[in-house]
Amino acid sequence: MARAARPSENRRKPAAALWADGLGRVGIRSAQVLLILAVAVASVYALMQIKLLVIPVLIALILAAAIGPFVNMLRRRGLPGAAATGIAFVALLILLAGVSTVIYFSVRSQWGDLAQQASSGLDELEQFLRNGPVPIDQEQLDQAREGIIQFATSSQVRSGAITGLSVVTEFITGTILMVVILFFFLKDGAKIWNFFLRPFTGEREAKLRRVGSRTLEVLGGYVRGTAIVALVDAVAIGAALLILQVPLAFPLAIIVFMTAFIPLVGATVAGILAALVALVANGPVVALIVVAVVVAVNQLEGDFLQPVVMGKSLQLHALVILMALTAGTILAGIVGAVLAVPLAAVAWAIIQVWTAEDPHLEDMNPDLPPANTQPA
Template sequence: MALTTRRRQLLEAHQSRRRPASSDAGLWSDGLGRTATRSAQILLTLALATVSVYVMLQLQLVVIPLLIALILAAAVYPVVGKLRNLGWPSPLATSVTFLGLLVVLGGVITGMVFAVRSEADELVQQATQGWTQLQAFIAEFPLPVSQAQIDEALAGIVDFLTSSSARRSALSGLSTAAEVVTGAVLMAVVLFYFLKDGDRIWSFLLRWVPARRRGKMQKAGAQAMDVLGSYVRGTAIVAAVDAVVIGLALLILQVPLALPLAVLIFIGGFIPIVGATIAGVLAALVALVANGPVAALVVIAVVIAVNQLEGNLLQPVVMGRSVSLHSLVILLALAAGTILGGIIGGILAVPIAAVGWVIIRVMSGYTEDGPATEPVEKTAVG
């Protein structure tokens, strides 16, 4: 009886709230009014997102090192946790992990720079000659494609790549050596504090979240860090496998510049879908010039086989479902990230999109099988 009375009271209160208090309220209670209200909310949300992106682009010298430090911290933080579980003091575990990561990154980056820089001129020359031969082959091929159409398409690509929108990248603020050093130092400092005080920083930020949403935010943060860590570790493993397999094929075929090409394939592996493929095409162009069309076709076949191996075996096994995004979403994120932030934006776009999807999924109660079926307290029927 008490429950029935309570339901009646809640229903009457709900109906009284829906009843227009005046003629002005009635203007917004019909279908057009509700549509206008929702449209205004969407416009305000888009305006806030636009302002946020603009501010981040203006502060890219701070934002980019911060994001890179966060992603690296997510990747190596499990090492800190394991060392602490083994009884290591927290400062020692953090310092050892931090210094080890710096040594590995420094060695890899230095090796890549010297490998590419020592033969960069020859690499560009070989790729240019390969593109010229490819143009001649397409022009002679029995297809309705003229040399003028090829030149027009190439000019369009060059115009886009040299346009102001393509040059407006996240690296533009790091063009000078001083800014590069500043960004690297800031990234290292922020990375150390993320490893050392990541839990305390997150707990401090959660204090500003309403108590009723704090549990979901805690869960969203934990899953976001898991996604970031799994993505970086998995991508590095997949990129290394791509570089080793294709690099070995180049060495067996005695294609010159095999080491710089393998390095470029490894770097391209951090740009999903298109990065490793473009680097593989570059390797095929070099093989076309140096060893002829047969070697180029073999390299293309190896690149296709590696891409199939990556998509059907390596990524599901190594990365699992850490980045459960559709390929179309990944391509759109890559396009947006490249336009806004250049190469760095393209590399950071997918993990940022994955983290955003994790947060939306947790906050909305969505699961991979559909909306979560958590018990919801019934109040009144509206």
Template sequence: MFRRRTPQAPAPAPVVTDGRTPRRLWSDGFGTLATRAVQIIAVVILAAGLVYASQTLSVVVIPVLLALIFACAFEPLMGWLRPRLGPSFSTAIVLLAIVLIIGGLGWAMVSAVRSQWSELYAQAQEGFLQVVAWVNTLPFAPDQAQIDEWIASVTDFFTSAQFGSGAVAGVGAVANFVTGFVLMVVVLFFFLKDGPQIWSFLTRPFEGEWYARVQRAGAKSVDTFGAYVRGTAAVAAVDAIGIGIGLFVLGVPLAFPLTILVFLLAFIPIVGATVAGILASLVALVANGPIVAIIVIAIVVVVNQLEGNLLQPILMGRALKLHSLVVLIALAIGTVLGGILGAILAAPFAAVVWGIVQVWDGPATPARWARRKDRTVGARA
């Protein structure tokens, strides 16, 4: 009838603390800083891993990226041809046109250099002798023994095993280029033909708000890549035509390959035009003398000013205009990570990243940290 009462354990004595619970330890200013530092370290480790994997698999990564950029650039044309000719036939036409353009430019450049190489070599040798003769007239000029020693050093380098290993490495680089080019063509075929289906498959894991965000980011990336490549190609064509006409009129040797080189280097913003102008002026200096070289420099400067102040804002639009400091930093990072191809890809990828930030929270709503602040609110308060 009466249950035996079980003696209860005494209540634990209250723990006296100074109020610094684990939650509060990570909620004050220093805890917030430590949390952000841990997050930054994790992001840096992840980025370093991705960069290392990309460099290790560069033979695969670079062709895939180039195929992606070409697919974005030709997406409007594919969107017009696909309903009319079907995905397979329209892909074959666009892919054949891309391969013919790239292969034709390379073949024309190599054949032009080969046809005029002997003439340019003789002129370069004569110019070198003139420079040596001018140096000998200077008060601090080296004597003939030192010049002979320098020439012997250069000759020894070209006949050494080190130069031979470099030549073997060059053969390996050519093999990697051919492999990458074939892989790019194959991947580009599938991107052009089945791009919408591939994108639909990649977005399956996302739902709700994140699905809408990924869709906005993908559409913005395609538009930005396409507009950047098409605008840059148009600007590069204008640069090449303007500088090329000047080189042909002045009678500079290798005018045609230099024109193609100007077109290719124009895809590297800021520094590409400068490098192209230096090469063209050096060839003119060796072959035609200092007066023609100065005229070539003047033509390059005028054409670059024209495209920088007029053509780029019209053809590429304000949405793709990045600050020069951002472009320079992107170029430096891309060059360190990927060489010349990294320098070419740095600017469009920077533009894509900024474009994604601009649509992160809505079609016309940037991410919270990238929104313009209303400075008048604080002033009125």
């Protein structure tokens, strides 16, 4: 004789059926997505509270990845590990200090003239827009100018200026911290990475080792490639400015080099500044030639230099790069804009490795011991 269903069982079946249909599955997935987003937002918020530590760690990791092949080359030449690390570390510090010194004194000595030329260029551009072939109403120009002035004199900007001393202190502290972390990444990177891999075994450990190798490859390739592209941009645009006899050519070339580390928008902003200076000093014809040179250099960079120099280090769509730049700028200002793209490239590379869709995996052997510059 069949057993009669209990009332509790009858009540449970409709509840289970509620989540078994299509709408129920969508609800479960939506709850999972919301939970993941909440964890991500909480993690980003927590990291932003300790950005004085997070940013130096990220910069040190990127520099360690860039200089890692040089350390390995010195070791292959027979130098002990400590000596190779010390030589590479000191060489990197001298290089960074030299570049920073050249940039600082070059731009500082002519910064006033540069700002005045750019301001005069904006005035001439406004005059052209007012009397050009497609005239713009003076009221619209005044509203745009007032909006810029209001932003520049807003309480947020004033509060940022008031805290300038704090910013300088944080910068010095972060720089010292970055140098110390960089030294230990170069010296004990493999030991640090192996420490984090201790809880994992088998296939998961092998994947994590591949993640470490791919992260170093992406970061190192990105930094070295971006530096080469920035140098080519600065030399090409600077040479054009010198040939056209545009004043302040060297400071403008330095600014091009610096802004080239911000993809998509950096070189464009520097090109606009150079065109404004050329407009004031040499007239509209030379300014248009400068714009044409900047556009040609940007096309050369996007179509030839980046694919050849960076190779597979940056496999990101332009829209993804733009979104990463926006998010990085909102979260951490200029530093965030510089770090956003390589971090996005690393995140995409990690996803490819974890889902076994990375074409570089066939060249990696998870059984090999990690390199000395594995990330921490």
